[in-house]
Amino acid sequence: MTLRYSTDIVIFGGGVAGLWLLNRLINDGYHPLLFETGALGGGQTLASQGIIHGGLKYALSGTLTGAANVIAGMPAYWRSCLSGKGDLDLTGVPILCDHYYMWSDGSLRSKLKTFLGSKSLVGRVEAIARSDYPEFFSHESAEGTLYKLPDFVVDTDELLKRLASTVTNNLFALDEGNYQFTKNPANGKCHLLISCKDKLIEIAAEQFVFCAGEGNAKFIEQTGIESAAAQIRPLHMVYLKQVNLPQLFVHCVGDDFSLTPKLTVTSHTDIHGQTVWYLGGDLAEKGVNKDSETQIAAAQHLLAKLFPWIDTSEASWGSFLINRAEANIKNNYRPDDAFIASESNMIFAWPTKLTLTPSMADKVVNTIKEESTTAIDSSDALNTLRELLDKPEAASAYWN
Numbered sequence: 001m002t003l004r005y006s007t008d009i010v011i012f013g014g015g016v017a018g019l020w021l022l023n024r025l026i027n028d029g030y031h032p033l034l035f036e037t038g039a040l041g042g043g044q045t046l047a048s049q050g051i052i053h054g055g056l057k058y059a060l061s062g063t064l065t066g067a068a069n070v071i072a073g074m075p076a077y078w079r080s081c082l083s084g085k086g087d088l089d090l091t092g093v094p095i096l097c098d099h100y101y102m103w104s105d106g107s108l109r110s111k112l113k114t115f116l117g118s119k120s121l122v123g124r125v126e127a128i129a130r131s132d133y134p135e136f137f138s139h140e141s142a143e144g145t146l147y148k149l150p151d152f153v154v155d156t157d158e159l160l161k162r163l164a165s166t167v168t169n170n171l172f173a174l175d176e177g178n179y180q181f182t183k184n185p186a187n188g189k190c191h192l193l194i195s196c197k198d199k200l201i202e203i204a205a206e207q208f209v210f211c212a213g214e215g216n217a218k219f220i221e222q223t224g225i226e227s228a229a230a231q232i233r234p235l236h237m238v239y240l241k242q243v244n245l246p247q248l249f250v251h252c253v254g255d256d257f258s259l260t261p262k263l264t265v266t267s268h269t270d271i272h273g274q275t276v277w278y279l280g281g282d283l284a285e286k287g288v289n290k291d292s293e294t295q296i297a298a299a300q301h302l303l304a305k306l307f308p309w310i311d312t313s314e315a316s317w318g319s320f321l322i323n324r325a326e327a328n329i330k331n332n333y334r335p336d337d338a339f340i341a342s343e344s345n346m347i348f349a350w351p352t353k354l355t356l357t358p359s360m361a362d363k364v365v366n367t368i369k370e371e372s373t374t375a376i377d378s379s380d381a382l383n384t385l386r387e388l389l390d391k392p393e394a395a396s397a398y399w400n
Contacts, residue, residue, distance in 0.1 A: 001198075001199055001200065002199075002200040002201075002202055003199060003200070003201045003202070003384060004201075004202045004203075004204070005201070005202070005203050005204070005378065005380055005381035005384070006203075006204045006205070006376055006378075006381075007031060007032070007033060007203060007204075007205050007206075007376050007378035007381050008030045008031055008032065008205065008206045008207070008373055008374065008375050008376040008378065009025055009030050009031075009032035009033070009205060009206060009207045009208075009209060009368065009373070010032065010033050010034075010035070010192060010203060010205040010207075010208050010209070011025075011032055011033070011034040011035070011208075011209045011210075011211065012034075012035050012036075012037075012208070012209070012210045012211070012212050012215070012219060013034075013036065013210065013211040013212030013213065013215060013216075014034060014035075014036030014038075014039075014040040014041070014164075014171065014392055015040070015041050015042075015043055015044060015045040015160075015211075015212075015213055016041065016045045016048075016156070016159060016160060016163065016351075016354065016357055017045075017211040017213070017349065017350075017351045017357055017360055017361075018034055018036075018209075018211045018212070019034070019040070019160065019163035019164055019167065020088065020163060020357050020358070020360075020361050021209065021211060021349075021360070021361045021364055021365075022034050022163075022167050022170060022171075023088050023163060023166060023167055024087060024088065024361045024365055025365065025368075026166075026167060026170070027087070027088070028365065029375050030368075030373075030375050031375060031376060031377060031378040031379075031382075032170060033170055033172065033203070033205075033378065033381065033382070033385065034167070034170055034171050034172065035172050035173075035174045035179075036171065036172070036173055036174070036392040037173075037174050037175070037176055037212075037215070038392075038395075039392060039393050039394060039395035040160060040164055040171075040392050040393065040394045040395060041156070041157075041160040041394060041395045042395035043212075043213045043214060043215070043322075043325075044213045044214070044322065044323075044324060044325065044354075045156055045160055045354075045395075046156055046157065046160070046395050046396070046397050046398065047235075047237065047320075047322040047398060048156050048354045049153070049264060049266040049278055049280055050096065050153045050154045050155065050156045050159075050266060050354065051100065051151055051152075051153050051264075051266065051354070051355065052074060052075050052078045052151060052152050052153070052154060052354070052355045053071065053074070053075070053100070053149070053151040053355050054071055054072050054073075054074060054075045054149065054150050054151055055070070055071035055072050055074075070336055070337040070356070070359070071355060071356065074355045074356065074358070074359070075150050075151060075152060075355075077358050078090075078152075078154070078355070078358070079152075081358070082095065082154075086358075087358065087361075088163075090159070090162060090163075092158075092162065093154060093155065093158050093159050093162050094154070094155040094158050095152055095153065095154055095155075096152075096153040096154065096155055096249070096266070096267065096268070097152060097153045097247070097249040097266075097267075098152050099148050099149060099150065099151065099152055100148075100149045100151035100152060100153065100249050100250070100251070101134075101137075101146060101147065101148060101149065101249060101250040101251070102125075102146070102147040102149055102250065102251045102253060102261075103137065103144050103145070103146055103147075103250050103251070103252050103253065103306075104144050104145045104147075104252075104253045105143065105144045105252070105253070105254075105255065105306070125147050125148070125149055125150075126147065126148040127145070127146075127147055128146045128147065128148055130146075133146055135246075136246050136248060139309040141308055141309050142307075142309070149251075153249055153266055155268075156354070157396075157397055160394060161394065164394065168391065169382065169386070170382070171391055171392055172385050172389040172390075172391070172392070173389055173390045173391060173392040173393075174194065174389070178194060178195045178196060179192060179193060179194045179195070180192075180193050180222070181193070181222050181223050183224075183344075184204075188344050189204070189344055189345045190205075190208050190223055190344060190345055190346050191203065191204050191205075192205070192208070194389075196388045196389060197388055199388065201381075201384065201385070201388070203381060205345065206345060206371075206373045206374065206376065207345050207346070207347060207368055207371065207373055208223075208345060208346045208347070209346075209347045209348075209349060209364055210223075210346070210347070210348045210349065211348075211349040211350070211351070211360065211364075213325040213350070214230075214232060214323050214325040215325075216228075216230050216325065216348055216350065217230040217232075217325070219348070220348065223346055225341070225343045225344075225346050225348065226343065227341045227342070227343040227348075228327065228341035228343070228348040229327065229328040229329075230325060230326070230327065230328055230350075231325075231326060231327070231328035232323040232324060232325050232326075233285075233323070233324045233326070233334070234288040234321060234322070234323050234324070235280065235284040235285060235287075235288065235321070235322050235323070235324060236284050236287035236288045236290060236295050236319060236320075236321050237278065237279065237280055237284050237319060237320055237321075237322060237398070238278075238279040238283065238284070238287075238295060238296055238299040238317065238318070238319045239276050239277065239278045239279065239317070239318055239319070239398070239399045240276070240277050240279075240299075240312060240315040240316065240317045240318075241270055241274045241275070241276050241277075241315060241316050241317075241399060242274065242275060242312060242314055242315040242316070243273075243274050243275070243314075244275075244314075245267070245274075245275040245276075245277060245310075245312075245315070246267075246275075246310075247267040247275065248265050248266075248267050248277060249265065249266055249267060250264070250265050251263075251264050251281065252264070252265070252281070252306055254282060260281055260282045260285060261281040261282065262281055262282040262283065262302070263279060263280075263281045263282065263283050263302055263303075263306060264279070264280040264281035265277055265278070265279055266278045266280075268397070268399070270397070270399050270400055271400045276399050278399070279299055279303075283295075283298065283299055283302060287319075288321065292318075292319045295319050296317045296318075296319055299317070299319075300312070300317070318398075318399060320398055324353075325350060326339065326350045326352045327339035327341065327348075327350045327352075334352075335350070335352050337352065337356060337359055338350065338351045338352055338356040338357070338359040338360035338363055339352060339360075339363075340360065340363045340364055340367060342367055342371075347364055347367060347368075349363070349364050
C-alpha cells in the first residue's frame, strides 16, 4: 500500500542548521518536515565550541579577507536573536561568556600577528591594560598581550533544545535503509519514498533541503545532484574535566605564520557539575593522525607551557575525532561564507561554521522564495508520519 502526500519543503538534518532553517520556514508560513537519521545535534553541533565569532582569525595576516568581512556582522545578528529581536527568538539560551579573549605569548612574531589582526578589525578589538587583566591572566608568570573580542560563546546544548522545542511536531526519525529518493521522469524532480510498518509513503515536495553536515555527501550520491560537492576537514578535539578549573575562553595565538590559533579554549559544565575545558585550534587540526593517548599528551604539554600556573593533575582527559563538513568549491578551497547549491527541487546547504548558520538560512529562504515555492498544507502527511515514525532523540555532549 502506497500513501502519497505533497508538501512544500522537506529538510534532512537535525543539527543547528536544519533546526534553525525549520524555525525560519515555519515563521514564514511554510509547512516543512524535518527528518533526522541519527540524534539531533549528534554531529558537528555538539562538537562545536559554541563560539559566535566576528572573523578576527581571518584578519591575522593584517588584511581583511572575504571571510572576515562576511563574518564580521554575525555576533550582532546572533545577539539580536538572543534578545528576542531577530529572525528567531532565542531568549533564554545561555551565553557562556559575553566576550572572548585573544592571548599572544611573549614572542615577537605572535605579538605582531595579533597586532595586525587587531588593526584590521579596528573598533571591534580592544587591547586590555595589564592592570585590568581578569584574574586568570593576572598571574605573575603570565607573559603576553591580552585582547578582548566581540565574540561570545553560546551553550550549544541549550541552543539545540530551544530550536527543537518549538518545532517538535515537525521532527521525524528515519532509520538508514528504510528510505530512498526517486526522480519523476516527467519533470526530473526528486521524491522521497519511506518504507515503514508494511506501508510505503511517497512524499512529493516543492523543495528538498539537505543540511546534514557530513551526511550531505551521502545525500549527494543518493539523489544524483551534479551541482554540489562535499569535503571534510577533520579535527581531533581534547577535553579535560576538573572540579576546580576556572572558566576560560581564549584564543592563544602562536608564534608561526598560521592563521589558526595554536589553542582555542572554551569552558563548559558536565552532567556532574564539573568544569570542562574544551580544546580546539591548531592542536585539533594537527592531531588528526595521532592516537588519543598521544593527542592528550600533546594537549597537556601545551597547556603547561601556556598556563604554567594552572594545576591539572587531578583532571580526567578524553579526546575524539570529528569532521567539519562543508561545500567543496574551487578545488577544495574553504568557503568564505555559508554555501548552497540548487538543482531541480533540491538545495544542498552548509553553514561552514556555527556562527554562519543565520547566513545559510537566509540563502536557503531567499532561494525558496525566488523559486516561488508555495505553502502547502501538509497536515495529512504530518498526521500519518506521527503515527508511523518516532521523534528523534537529542544527542549528548561528547564529554558526558
